[in-house]
Amino acid sequence: MTEEAPKFKLNDGNEIPSFGFGVFQIPADGSTYKAVSQALKDGYRHIDTAVAYFNEQEVGKAVRDSGIPRNQIWITSKMWLQDYAYEDANKSIDRTLKKLGLDYIDLYLIHQPYGKVDEAWQAMIEAQKAGKIRSIGVSNMTPKIWQKWADKGIFNKKMPAVNQVEFNPYFQQKELRQIMSQNHVTLEAWAPLGEGNHSLFAEPLLNNLAKKYGKDVGQIILRFEHQEGIIVFPKSIHEARIKSNLDIFDFELTSDEMDAIRKLDQGHGAHNPDAPGTGEMLLNAFDVHAND
Numbered sequence: 001m002t003e004e005a006p007k008f009k010l011n012d013g014n015e016i017p018s019f020g021f022g023v024f025q026i027p028a029d030g031s032t033y034k035a036v037s038q039a040l041k042d043g044y045r046h047i048d049t050a051v052a053y054f055n056e057q058e059v060g061k062a063v064r065d066s067g068i069p070r071n072q073i074w075i076t077s078k079m080w081l082q083d084y085a086y087e088d089a090n091k092s093i094d095r096t097l098k099k100l101g102l103d104y105i106d107l108y109l110i111h112q113p114y115g116k117v118d119e120a121w122q123a124m125i126e127a128q129k130a131g132k133i134r135s136i137g138v139s140n141m142t143p144k145i146w147q148k149w150a151d152k153g154i155f156n157k158k159m160p161a162v163n164q165v166e167f168n169p170y171f172q173q174k175e176l177r178q179i180m181s182q183n184h185v186t187l188e189a190w191a192p193l194g195e196g197n198h199s200l201f202a203e204p205l206l207n208n209l210a211k212k213y214g215k216d217v218g219q220i221i222l223r224f225e226h227q228e229g230i231i232v233f234p235k236s237i238h239e240a241r242i243k244s245n246l247d248i249f250d251f252e253l254t255s256d257e258m259d260a261i262r263k264l265d266q267g268h269g270a271h272n273p274d275a276p277g278t279g280e281m282l283l284n285a286f287d288v289h290a291n292d
């Protein structure tokens, strides 16, 4: 087992493992159970799922079967767009608890920042008070979208603990990070490996660093992100990668190397949450209640 990932302290006082395992696009045909069980065995103590990944049930079963005490594993899930109306939001939280088969969720996020975000946020604040959720946060909030909801006053009721956004060496979210740090909101990276982007993995700088440290390019990317203070949860269905991705706690990039990787930033990602029509496109992408 590799060295344990350090924890980051959130603005609500909770401590989150800074390194986790993402399960987006892992099917619920036994594959999620297998991958999460493997990850837990290898030392991961943080799993990132969502209602819209349709695999909360297998995540919960893998956690329950792992034999690891519940309070040593951090579980994140996310409410889908369809459920933001207040009553639906309450039901979404209860449904996630039921699917996971757990008494509480460590972190629940507003998955996409469109529609009745204010009602969903209210329901999440109440569920947190009721002990169903330990930390609450948002996702895919760009500076513009963050400002919109801040202007409506929803963050005066409760500041999100995290904002989970696309982040990797090609999209380093410099403007957003400044706004988040002013509000003591921790950034979580989705697509920390650029979803396997070939040009990112072919970057000469990253390959040279991999050679220098006897690591692979994925490990260099994840180590960079970790040293930037970003929470990461790379996804893989391959045993060797599940193991190797976590093995980044025995070396350190120098400040010159960090600066050099910072220069790979292209200032935009694969997904633009500000693009007109994104909310409707996502809402129509699938129905999370199709199998209810």
Ligand code: NDP
Pocket: 021, 022, 023, 024, 025, 048, 049, 111, 139, 140, 164, 165, 189, 190, 191, 192, 193, 194, 195, 196, 218, 219, 233, 234, 235, 236, 237, 238, 241, 244, 245
């Ligand atoms: P990642 O950046 O984690 O990339 C995953 C891809 O990279 C997979 O195709 C995987 O392939 C491949 N991969 C994994 N490890 C390596 C490696 N060491 N070398 C080369 N390729 C590798 O993308 P994700 O989109 O999965 O993001 C991570 C997590 O973030 C998700 O699983 C999910 O939990 C969350 N997320 C949240 C979103 C949001 O809107 N809030 C949106 C998207 C993701 P293989 O499996 O074959 O190994």
